[in-house]
Amino acid sequence: MDGVIIIDHPLVQHKLTIMRKKETSTAGFRRLLREISTLLCYEVTRNLEMTSERIETPLxxxxxxxxxxxxxxxxxxxxxxxGLLEGMLDLVPAARVAHVGLYRDETTLEPVEYYFKAPEQLGNRLVIVVDPMLATANSAILAVERLKQQGASNIRFLCLLAAPEGVQNFRSAHPDVPVYTAAIDSHLNDLGYIVPGLGDAGDRMYGTK
Structure with missing residues (x-):
């Protein structure tokens, strides 16, 4: 798919398979999500702009x-x-953090915003939006819209799993924002969940279901 980068590193795929298993415990799921997020972060930041500075080594x-x-x-x-954020901050501890609070209305499947807080000068920064699942993409679309309203212009979206419907919806709404994901699964079911997927990432991470 145009504008979609699939991160197929063997370690990413192996950890993802374990996370998909329904018998994986809450603690195990949380640990694996943190580990895999570090690997995903490595890929989504691969082509960052570089410069040089004069330093002194011991020699x-x-x-x-x-x-x-x-x-x-x-x-x-x-x-x-x-869940993705924590592992990414392990790799880039100096990064600034924005929080976009959204929940999905289970009847309409539409996102409802309840919180938004972001650093200043987003227009001068690369903003990497993270959410484990790109299902309908409604939440991701709204989150990116809100960040653009705050001046963000260089944005990437990173997720663990995506559905074809979600990718299409997201890319239609934000063709300027590339999507990085570990896998694109088969489809969405009638409840808006990714199939085969791994269930609800938030519930599995926090043990709330």
Missing amino acids: TTMDAPVLEGKKLVFASILRAGN
């Missing part, structure tokens, strides 16, 4: 590569997005 002086520009922003779609 000599050299021009060494460093990241260029303002610090990254990780935008977590609450609540499940925090």
Whole structure:
């Protein structure tokens, strides 16, 4: 699919398979999500802009590569997005964090916003929006819209699993935002869940069902 990057690293795929298993415990699911998010973060940040600075090693002086520009922003779609966020902050601890609080109305499947807080100067930063599941994409579309309203213009969306319907909806709404995912599954069921999927990521992560 145009604008979609599938992260098919063997470690990512292996951990994802374990997460899909219904017998995987809450603790195991949470640990695996944190581990896999670090690997996904590695891929979504692969082509960051670089510059150099003069440093001194114990032996000599050299021009060494460093990241260029303002610090990254990780935008977590609450609540499940925090499962990806934690592992990503392990890898990039200096990143700024935005929170977009949305819940899905189980009747209409439409997102309802209840919280939004983001760093300033989003227009000068790369913003990586994170949510484990891109199902209908309604929440992701709204989250990106809100970030754009705050000035964000360089945005990437990172998820663990996506449905073809969600990818199509998201790319139609935001063709300028690439999607990074570990897998695109078969379809959505009548309740808007990804099949075969892994269930509700938030419930499995926090043990709420």
